[in-house]
Amino acid sequence: MRTSRWTGAAARLALLVILTLAALTAPPPSAWLRTAAPAGEERVTPRVARVWPVGARPRVLRGWEPPATAYGRGHRGVDLAAAPGTPVRAVAAGRVSFAGRVAGRGVVSVALTGTGDPALRTTYEPVLASVAEGAEVSAGEVIGTVEATGSHCAAPCAHWGLLRADTYLDPLALLPPWLLRGGPSRLLPVLGVPVPE
Structure with a gap:
């Protein structure tokens, strides 16, 4: 039971890290098109x-x-x-x-x-x-x-x-992509992820 809980938490944490890295490495608004x-x-x-x-x-x-x-x-x-x-x-x-x-x-x-x-x-x-x-x-x-x-x-x-x-x-x-979409991209909070012990 405890292992599956950690697996789910690890997956959510990995997803958060991937999304954060994607946001940080995205081209700046002044990228060339x-x-x-x-x-x-x-x-x-x-x-x-x-x-x-x-x-x-x-x-x-x-x-x-x-x-x-x-x-x-x-x-x-x-x-x-x-x-x-x-x-x-x-x-x-x-x-x-x-x-x-x-x-x-x-x-x-x-x-x-x-x-x-x-x-x-x-x-x-x-x-x-x-x-x-x-x-x-x-x-x-x-x-x-x-x-x-x-x-x-x-x-x-x-x-x-x-x-x-x-x-x-x-x-x-x-126009940068976020302005075409109607606003900047935002990361959603990770809710319900247990704090590692």
Whole structure:
């Protein structure tokens, strides 16, 4: 009877050790993720985002669909469900490279700090900017609000894009896995394990 008790306790302890080691050896949030690039060219996207641009975990209305050619059809970003007036946040630290209107839509673009040369740039539209070109922003800082007009979505949304130079990338690649899942991984307490004698 006592042997099976120890065996169960040892198994639970071993599982706890394995889970702890897995959590400690997992790649950091800034691990690099490979993304699509022009033929013959490989790109990596650093997972530098610390927040979603809108909300805590917005619904993706339309995902990234890279065009086959520079002027081909596709979707050069992701559309996130967001009502007009929703605060728009910088997903990572950087410098505002543009804040103004393009084709009648409010656009804010942020060059992300520490993402190589040329730096990655995130774009947000339609956004009524609350920051000016050249401003330094931190992750999670409000850079504007979703405008009521100018969206290409059927439902209210914010379009979030990502570029390196003139190449469009998937902005979701900036998000670490725990942010895509909705929160960091947590170890559960081990209950009912007897203390070894």
